[in-house]
Amino acid sequence: MPTVETTAGPIDAARMGRTLCHEHLLTVSEAVRFQWPHLHDAEAEFARAVEQVRAAMGHGVRTIVDPACMDLGRDARFAQRVAEETGIQLVLATGIYGEHYSTIAHHFETRDEDYLADAFVHDLETGIQGTEIKAAFLKTAADEPGITPDVEKVHRAAARASLRTGAPIMAHSRPASRTGPDQMRIFLDEGVAPEKVMIAHTGDTDDLDYIEELLELGPFIGMDRYGTEIFLPDPQRNTTVAALVERGHADRMVLSHDACATIDWFPPEMIAQLAPNWHFTHLFDTVIGQLTELGVPGEAIDTMLDETPRRWLAGA
Secondary structure (H helix, E strand, O other): OOEEEEOOEEEEHHHOOEEEOOOEEEEOOHHHHHHOHHHOOHHHHHHHHHHHHHHHHOOOEEEEEEOOOEOOOOOHHHHHHHHHHHOOEEEEEEEEOOEOOOEOOHHHHOOOHHHHHHHHHHHHHOOOOOOOOOOOEEEEEOOOOOOOHHHHHHHHHHHHHHHHHOOOEEEEOOHHHOHHHHHHHHHHHOOOOHHHEEEEOHHHOOOHHHHHHHHOOOOEEEEOOOOOOOOOOHHHHHHHHHHHHHOOOHHHEEEOOOOEEEEOOOOHHHHHHHOOOOOOOHHHHHHHHHHHHOOOOHHHHHHHHHHHHHHHHHOO
């Protein structure tokens, strides 16, 4: 059985078990944090992360995949500390989110795709942020601006790093802008096998034609923003998942929340008002029961939470 890198080193992929494939311990503004460190409380952030992880573990979750990368406040030492405190198997990423989803730091803007790929490969093969903690996958993003030149550069660099290392790719997408197929075309153009790719946030739409067009290109898809009603209400997410399961796609989908134990982009009271169910256990508290009522069989739910994440990360 192949292995998967975690904050504690490689584990046999068979040990992943129940997996939340898209959650964040931290989503923070890196520049603000560096310039005004007094605006955050590290111990409170640690306590929130531990609380959220333990709550998920209480529902049988053994592995959490955290796609934090540049521009999201990735912190390998913080993640390792949370994993050591809780016992969770925590899987980290390398990559670039893109400032406002369209631009990248000047340092990379003035250098080519292969230079950027080298930086990604360093995280995958040597370690993240001066640690020995290795990334297990690559993260890219395209949103409302679409495939800008900088976004394309990051996607091509991630593809080249994937080809060099065998690491899979997770791509943040925006179905409303139909970015998924465009992202896949870049990866395929670079020679990446489609089954190496997960197009995240595909569940932000109930357009089954769009989703099946994307699936025909061969990636896995993330139905991974449960609790974010501002993008799509849960009832529509549920009917979409149920329809796709009925059409035989459970083995291509993962379920998750894209929740953040800490996010500093918005005041806490705004998050509480707009997304009260945006946390690591909403699936288990509410959604799975709703999917069952819609006729989604238990084995399909097990596939989406246990098997599909492993197949994407480890190919097994």
